[in-house]
Every structure is written in C-alpha cells, then in structure tokens.
Amino acid sequence: MRHAKTLSAGAGLVAALLISLSGCVSGPQQNQSAGNNGGGAKTGPVKIGFSMDTLKEERWQRDKQLVEQHAKEVGAILDVQVANGDDAVQTKQADNMLTQGVDVLIVAPHNGEIAASIVEAAHRQGVPVISYDRLIKNADVDLYVSHQVEKIGEMQARYALDHVPHGNYVLIGGAPTDNNALLLRKGQENILKPAAERGDIKIVANPFAKDWKMEEALRYMEDALTANNNKIDAVVASNDGTAVGAISALERAQLAGKVLVTGQDAQLDACQKIVEGTLTMTIYKPIKPLAYSAVDAALKLAHKEPVNAPDKINNGKIDVPAILQEPQAVDKNNMVNTVIKDGYHTLEEVYAHVPKDQWPKATASNGRKAEVSPFIAAFSLLLAAFSWVR
Numbered sequence: 001m002r003h004a005k006t007l008s009a010g011a012g013l014v015a016a017l018l019i020s021l022s023g024c025v026s027g028p029q030q031n032q033s034a035g036n037n038g039g040g041a042k043t044g045p046v047k048i049g050f051s052m053d054t055l056k057e058e059r060w061q062r063d064k065q066l067v068e069q070h071a072k073e074v075g076a077i078l079d080v081q082v083a084n085g086d087d088a089v090q091t092k093q094a095d096n097m098l099t100q101g102v103d104v105l106i107v108a109p110h111n112g113e114i115a116a117s118i119v120e121a122a123h124r125q126g127v128p129v130i131s132y133d134r135l136i137k138n139a140d141v142d143l144y145v146s147h148q149v150e151k152i153g154e155m156q157a158r159y160a161l162d163h164v165p166h167g168n169y170v171l172i173g174g175a176p177t178d179n180n181a182l183l184l185r186k187g188q189e190n191i192l193k194p195a196a197e198r199g200d201i202k203i204v205a206n207p208f209a210k211d212w213k214m215e216e217a218l219r220y221m222e223d224a225l226t227a228n229n230n231k232i233d234a235v236v237a238s239n240d241g242t243a244v245g246a247i248s249a250l251e252r253a254q255l256a257g258k259v260l261v262t263g264q265d266a267q268l269d270a271c272q273k274i275v276e277g278t279l280t281m282t283i284y285k286p287i288k289p290l291a292y293s294a295v296d297a298a299l300k301l302a303h304k305e306p307v308n309a310p311d312k313i314n315n316g317k318i319d320v321p322a323i324l325q326e327p328q329a330v331d332k333n334n335m336v337n338t339v340i341k342d343g344y345h346t347l348e349e350v351y352a353h354v355p356k357d358q359w360p361k362a363t364a365s366n367g368r369k370a371e372v373s374p375f376i377a378a379f380s381l382l383l384a385a386f387s388w389v390r
C-alpha cells in the first residue's frame with residue numbers, strides 16, 4: 001500500500017514536471033472572480049467567440065469553416081464575427097461578444113498592437129484569449145496558435161536562393177500591422193542578407209503591401225520593373241495574394257514564367273499558377289490542425305484545464321505559450337504529393353487550366369477533398385474578382 005502511494009506520488013510529480021517542462025497554460029490569472037468565466041468550474045456548453053480580421057484570402061474561409069466544424073463536433077457554442085480590416089469594428093465586435101458572455105475568445109487580429117485592448121477587456125472579465133495565426137503584441141495573451149512563421153520566410157528565401165543564386169531580388173511583404181508580415185521578412189532576411197552581403201544577389205526593392213493588398217503588390221512590382229529596366233530575377237512575395245499581384249505586373253512586362261516568384265497559403269489560384277508555370281512555389285499550411293487546436297485549447301481554457309503548448313513566442317510583453325504547426329514548401333514537383341494528396345485541393349481543380357494529357361498520373365487520394373467544400377473555392381474566386389474590379 002505504502003509502496004503504491006509512493007509510486008503514485010512519484011508519478012504525479014513526474015507528470016507535474018512534464019507539464020511544466022512542456023509549457024502548459026491554463027488561462028488568465030487576474031480577476032478570475034469577475035464576469036462569466038469567474039468563480040467555479042464551467043458547466044454547460046462552452047461559448048467561444050471567434051473574432052476574425054478578414055475572409056478576403058481563401059484560407060480564412062477555411063479557418064472559419066473548420067473552427068465552426070470542430071466547435072460543433074465538441075458541442076461548443078460559437079459566435080464568429082468578421083471585421084473586414086477595420087480595427088474599430090474588430091474591437092467593438094469583441095466587446096459585444098464579451099458582453100454576451102463568451103467563455104473564451106479566439107482572435108485573429110487585423111492590427112496586432114491595437115488588439116492588445118481586446119485582451120485587456122477580456123481579462124477584466126476573466127475571459128482567456130487565444131491569439132489565432134497572427135500574434136497580438138504587448139498583452140498578456142493566454143495562448144498563440146499558428147504556424148512557424150519565421151521559418152516560412154526562411155523557406156521562401158532559401159527556395160529562391162537555391163534556384164536563383166545570383167541576380168536582382170524584389171521582396172514584397174504583407175501588412176506592416178500584421179506581426180506575421182514582420183516575422184516573414186525576418187526569416188527572408190536571415191537567408192538573403194548574407195547572400196546580398198556576399199554580393200551574390202542585390203535586393204532592389206523591399207516594400208510592404210498595406211493590408212496584404214494584391215493591387216499594392218502589383219504597383220510595387222511595376223515600380224521595381226521600371227526602376228531596373230525589367231531586370232528582375234526573383235520575387236519573394238510573402239503570400240499568394242501579393243504573389244498574384246506581382247505576377248500581373250510581370251505578365252504586363254511579358255516576364256511571367258521567366259522570373260521566380262514565391263508565395264504562401266497554397267490557395268487554389270496560386271496552385272493553378274504553379275502548375276501553369278507563372279508562380280514558382282508556395283507554402284502549404286494545413287489549416288485543419290490549426291483550427292482544431294484553437295477550439296480544443298479554447299475548451300480547455302474555459303474549463304481552466306491545462307493546455308499543452310510546446311512552443312513560445314515573445315510578444316513584447318511576455319513569452320506567450322504557443323502551438324506552432326509545420327509549414328511545407330510546394331512547387332510543381334511535389335504538388336500531387338502534398339496539397340492534392342491531403343485533399344486540400346483536388347487534382348481536377350489544380351490542373352483545371354492545363355490540357356488533360358499533361359496531367360500527372362492519378363493517385364489513390366486524388367479527387368478527395370478533406371478540408372473544405374467546393375463553394376469556398378467558388379466564393380474566393382468571386383471575392384478575388386470583386387477586389388480586382390474595385
């Protein structure tokens with residue numbers, strides 16, 4: 001008996017140690033007695049508020065759909081609000097969700113600095129906040145779920161440098177108000193700066209596109225082409241939207257397909273451009289593990305249970321416990337074995353504009369869509385067309 005007790009005490013100690021070593025988080029410490037989440041353990045279904053910046057890029061439609069799907073699976077009540085790039089709207093929507101008594105907030109911020117006030121307001125009510133995909137800066141964020149963003153920047157730059165070791169480079173960043181845009185640039189520079197210092201490459205332009213706008217990327221690319229007599233060898237665009245903008249400028253200069261262009265998100269139009277040859281690579285970030293990890297963690301935080309967060313990231317105020325998923329570089333050589341194999345897009349969708357006799361041999365899982373319904377693809381095409389016309 002005594003032996004058993006010693007054993008279980010020992011196991012408890014080991015578990016506690018493992019939990020503290022692996023980085024566990026269990027919600028805000030302050031003002032736990034206030035608001036909906038205060039007091040004792042949560043009973044009944046958990047209410048989750050999901051505050052999103054935008055649905056502009058295809059990926060965010062996936063995020064929304066998968067968060068909704070998993071919330072349903074685990075029996076949580078979910079309210080999703082989309083701010084369409086407006087900080088005042090996002091703050092107000094989050095405030096409303098707090099007033100309506102959500103137990104936990106998941107926030108994909110438009111502006112990482114301004115969203116700190118959302119965390120403060122939530123914490124005043126004892127409501128934990130998960131920073132989703134984009135980091136909220138200078139606030140006591142309870143958890144960050146994302147991909148390894150700096151590594152994505154490194155992967156884009158390394159791919160470019162491996163394929164174009166010499167020449168003129170244009171770097172097109174994303175929204176400077178989005179911490180991801182800054183992390184991506186940091187990763188890109190980790191790889192490209194030494195090459196520039198060696199004199200192998202020359203970075204001739206490195207603008208950031210406000211709100212990740214495709215049309216801004218197009219304009220910056222046109223400027224860079226003009227300033228360098230069309231002598232551009234590689235474009236490190238931070239996401240697929242900005243890459244597509246850059247490709248439009250290259251098309252006008254009859255250079256599309258001749259200049260290496262990187263992207264990120266593996267959205268459908270980007271994957272199509274890869275197999276058609278105008279985009280060179282993208283970064284595939286499976287959304288399902290991200291969305292599911294956010295919902296699972298939200299439930300745990302609402303129940304004041306520990307969340308296992310193996311990573312951490314400093315947000316200017318604290319080291320935020322983090323769960324970061326692995327990104328994957330995709331080009332035309334591994335499109336079938338990554339994006340298509342996973343069912344992220346079907347073979348038919350990706351190769352829609354390629355003559356059928358040039359399609360790769362079908363694989364067992366081709367044609368299966370795991371993550372998203374076809375209307376999302378259609379909706380994003382419509383949105384892209386709409387933002388283009390605007």
Ligand code: BGC
Binds near residue numbers: 054059178
């Ligand atoms: C996301 C990218 C997305 C971009 C524009 C970034 O924060 O990580 O996946 O393309 O925002 O919405």
